[in-house]
Amino acid sequence: MTNVEKSIVEEVKKEEITKDVLVDVQNVKKYFPIKGGILKRTVGHLKAVDDVSFQIHKGETLGIVGESGSGKSTLGRVMLRLLDPTDGTINFNDVDISQLKKKEMNEYRKDMQIVFQDPFASLNSKMSVGELIEEPLLVQTSLSRSERQQKAAEMIEKVGLRRSDLQKYPHEFSGGQRQRISIARALVLEPKFVICDEPVSALDVSIQAQVLNLMKDLQDDLGLTYLFIAHDLSVVKHISDRVAVMYLGRIAEIAPKKELYNNPLHPYTKGLLSSIPVIDTEEGGEKQRERVKLTGDLPSPANPPSGCTFRTRCPLAHDRCITERPELVEKEDGHFVACHLYTS
Amino acid sequence: MSNQPVLNVDSLKTYFYLDQDQVAKAVDDISFSIYPGETVALVGESGSGKSITALSIMQLINKPGRIINGTILMNDTELLKLSAKKMTKIRGNDIAMIFQEPMTALNPVYTIGNQITEMLRKHKNLSKSEARIKAVELLKTVGIPRAEEVIDEYPHQLSGGMRQRIMIAMAISCDPTLLIADEPTTALDVTIQAQILDLMAEMKEKFQMALLLITHDLGVVSEYADRVMVMYGGQIVEQAPTKKLLRDTKHPYTKGLLDSLPNLDEEVDRLGAIKGAVPPAHDFPSGCRFSTRCPFVMDKCTQSNPELQELEKDHFVRCHLYDNGGDTLD
Ligand SMILES: Nc1ncnc2c1ncn2[C@@H]1O[C@H](COP(=O)(O)OP(=O)(O)OP(=O)(O)O)[C@@H](O)[C@H]1O
Ligand SMILES: Nc1ncnc2c1ncn2[C@@H]1O[C@H](COP(=O)(O)OP(=O)(O)OP(=O)(O)O)[C@@H](O)[C@H]1O
Ligand SMILES: [Mg+2]
Ligand SMILES: [Mg+2]
Numbered sequence A: 001m002t003n004v005e006k007s008i009v010e011e012v013k014k015e016e017i018t019k020d021v022l023v024d025v026q027n028v029k030k031y032f033p034i035k036g037g038i039l040k041r042t043v044g045h046l047k048a049v050d051d052v053s054f055q056i057h058k059g060e061t062l063g064i065v066g067e068s069g070s071g072k073s074t075l076g077r078v079m080l081r082l083l084d085p086t087d088g089t090i091n092f093n094d095v096d097i098s099q100l101k102k103k104e105m106n107e108y109r110k111d112m113q114i115v116f117q118d119p120f121a122s123l124n125s126k127m128s129v130g131e132l133i134e135e136p137l138l139v140q141t142s143l144s145r146s147e148r149q150q151k152a153a154e155m156i157e158k159v160g161l162r163r164s165d166l167q168k169y170p171h172e173f174s175g176g177q178r179q180r181i182s183i184a185r186a187l188v189l190e191p192k193f194v195i196c197d198e199p200v201s202a203l204d205v206s207i208q209a210q211v212l213n214l215m216k217d218l219q220d221d222l223g224l225t226y227l228f229i230a231h232d233l234s235v236v237k238h239i240s241d242r243v244a245v246m247y248l249g250r251i252a253e254i255a256p257k258k259e260l261y262n263n264p265l266h267p268y269t270k271g272l273l274s275s276i277p278v279i280d281t282e283e284g285g286e287k288q289r290e291r292v293k294l295t296g297d298l299p300s301p302a303n304p305p306s307g308c309t310f311r312t313r314c315p316l317a318h319d320r321c322i323t324e325r326p327e328l329v330e331k332e333d334g335h336f337v338a339c340h341l342y343t344s
Numbered sequence B: 001m002s003n004q005p006v007l008n009v010d011s012l013k014t015y016f017y018l019d020q021d022q023v024a025k026a027v028d029d030i031s032f033s034i035y036p037g038e039t040v041a042l043v044g045e046s047g048s049g050k051s052i053t054a055l056s057i058m059q060l061i062n063k064p065g066r067i068i069n070g071t072i073l074m075n076d077t078e079l080l081k082l083s084a085k086k087m088t089k090i091r092g093n094d095i096a097m098i099f100q101e102p103m104t105a106l107n108p109v110y111t112i113g114n115q116i117t118e119m120l121r122k123h124k125n126l127s128k129s130e131a132r133i134k135a136v137e138l139l140k141t142v143g144i145p146r147a148e149e150v151i152d153e154y155p156h157q158l159s160g161g162m163r164q165r166i167m168i169a170m171a172i173s174c175d176p177t178l179l180i181a182d183e184p185t186t187a188l189d190v191t192i193q194a195q196i197l198d199l200m201a202e203m204k205e206k207f208q209m210a211l212l213l214i215t216h217d218l219g220v221v222s223e224y225a226d227r228v229m230v231m232y233g234g235q236i237v238e239q240a241p242t243k244k245l246l247r248d249t250k251h252p253y254t255k256g257l258l259d260s261l262p263n264l265d266e267e268v269d270r271l272g273a274i275k276g277a278v279p280p281a282h283d284f285p286s287g288c289r290f291s292t293r294c295p296f297v298m299d300k301c302t303q304s305n306p307e308l309q310e311l312e313k314d315h316f317v318r319c320h321l322y323d324n325g326g327d328t329l330d
Helices: A005-020 A072-078 A103-111 A129-140 A145-159 A163-167 A175-187 A205-222 A233-240 A257-261 A265-276 A317-323 B049-058 B084-093 B112-124 B128-141 B160-171 B190-207 B218-224 B240-245 B251-261
Strands: A022-035 A043-057 A060-065 A087-092 A112-115 A194-199 A226-229 A242-247 A250-256 A331-333 A334-339 B007-017 B025-034 B040-042 B067-076 B096-098 B177-183 B208-214 B227-232 B235-241 B311-314 B316-317
Touching: A022 A072, A022 A257, A043 A087, A043 A226, A043 A250, A060 A072, A060 A233, A072 A112, A072 A194, A072 A226, A112 A175, A129 A145, A129 A163, A145 A163, A145 A175, A145 B177, A163 B177, A175 A205, A205 A233, A205 A257, A233 A257, A242 A257, A242 A265, A250 A257, A250 B096, A257 B128, A265 B190, A334 B160, B007 B049, B007 B190, B025 B049, B025 B067, B040 B190, B040 B218, B049 B067, B049 B096, B049 B177, B049 B208, B084 B096, B084 B112, B084 B316, B096 B227, B112 B128, B112 B160, B128 B160, B160 B190, B177 B190, B190 B208, B190 B218, B218 B240, B227 B240, B235 B240, B235 B251
Parallel strands: A060 A226, A060 A242, A112 A194, A194 A226, B040 B208, B040 B227, B096 B177, B177 B208
Antiparallel strands: A022 A043, A022 A087, A242 A250, A250 A334, A331 A334, B007 B025, B007 B067, B227 B235, B235 B316, B311 B316
């Protein structure tokens, strides 16, 4: 191929990908004001999400990992406009929803749903399962009562429960079953995009596996696009196509999952991966693993370190990391990293 | 490893007497020993009886729960026969316990220093100033930076990982021979979890303790435990040295747990979930408690609960598949 041909091919490839983008997040920030003094004036800002950009393609699962407080849930909420962004744009199906008014937003709500971590807190205990699953239809659509009931009945079977369960109440179900109910509730509106915020973190492993299998099946059946938030790196690896690693409100690294797990570039990603305790069945000695030990805690996002926010825990930090914030740059095809080790 | 166990639990039963004549058999006939310097893991899903086993050893069972059977020997002392006062002395001096959420174990209105020095003065007869010096030393031992300042701070000023380090400092302050850690890192991020587990392993070596590590994470078991006991429905269903249990898994429940885990090294499209859910402790199925979820269930499994038998040296399993000696799964 000549260079010209090559660039034409690349151009076409690019177009194909952009055509397939469902969600496009650009430079999104969410700052929470910190109030102080008796007058409760704003004395500073907690930068929960600080200049984050990425895209999610149709039918894809983008995993987001990061330690507690790194801004994963805040990012998810901003993307659904459950919180207003401080800055940035959020394109959903080529429409910028970041500035839409509440009423205008309603039209898009149907297409974007969320499943939360805690199946106990997120279901109203006074409502029957049937009412819970029908509620989004009641709010968002003009379907008749019998149509709603019909949809709820179909949905409950899709998530592996029985029609007779519709008459029961949440407390009559186990944790895994309640998470199935939450999923049914999120999917009954036939959304295009679902944010899953730690949907299996509260579940035992045997139940976690059931729910993960269910989520994969539903994705295949209904052509869903997922943003899957979790702190368990093996769960994220299992369910995702691409994975983003967040640290103090920023993306440290984002790549196709095989790339990220086999060839992590960021020292933080390396540290995260080598912190996971793994099952080792090899006879005799230990499995050979590169151990990158991270010391210390996550700094407060209200008072983050200058330059690279990871430098206080980074074994490879140097002068430049103190003064200059590393940008997210593409090192290999689709593999982006924000670290001075990779910028010249 | 010496032959005299630090702790020997025999035929322990702890039941909860609920309303409407229901009885939750939280711990139902459990026997095991822990030897000096050993790390023994107790694993199992939520509700399998891990915490109640630990709390029974500590004799911290409250109504409607009651220890109704068994003996608990610590060296040569029978703990279940001790007076409440004597047991208080054992707790802290000989056995220390660390909980999942350190916030519940630390008193929010006292400084870190207050809490550690009080403990030291009670158990070690130190003067106030001696206790403070020792407390700072302990904080340094568990890797707390700025120990001289942290000692005057309150629990809420510290991160979860730091609080767990404080709990470890308090636990080792009186040189216990047995440390019981109940999900000590479940509430922590992986990078902090690795720090805390490494610290516990280091302290165990340094102070020659035995460690009973309660966890639901088989990765943690693999990296830190010498021996494993798998609990299901208030009973031990499999017990073996760690490598043996992971390589040569006998019980269908253990196998199911291992297959449920997403693996970092291997790609699978679907996980091998175990069907159904853990039955409640007041309503176990008759026969084998795992029979309602077991892919290998046979007629006799619904009729009688198998005994825990030693199939190979140090490898115990409670399963009818091995009634005639049997070999391996599938
Ligand atoms: N409504 C709010 N007001 C002020 N600060 C907030 C608010 N919501 C979140 N934060 C702060 O923003 C930061 C990011 O929080 P977020 O919940 O997004 O983290 P996370 O990555 O989801 O953590 P976890 O793994 O614990 O769920 C935290 O420091 C948190 O305290
Ligand atoms: N205060 C109580 N009242 C009644 N039943 C109880 C009480 N505490 C525990 N139980 C019963 O004992 C069983 C075992 O509980 P335990 O706390 O030991 O489980 P566990 O294995 O530690 O679970 P987890 O992983 O969730 O901590 C539970 O299924 C429950 O039915
Ligand atoms: Mg969160
Ligand atoms: Mg417990």
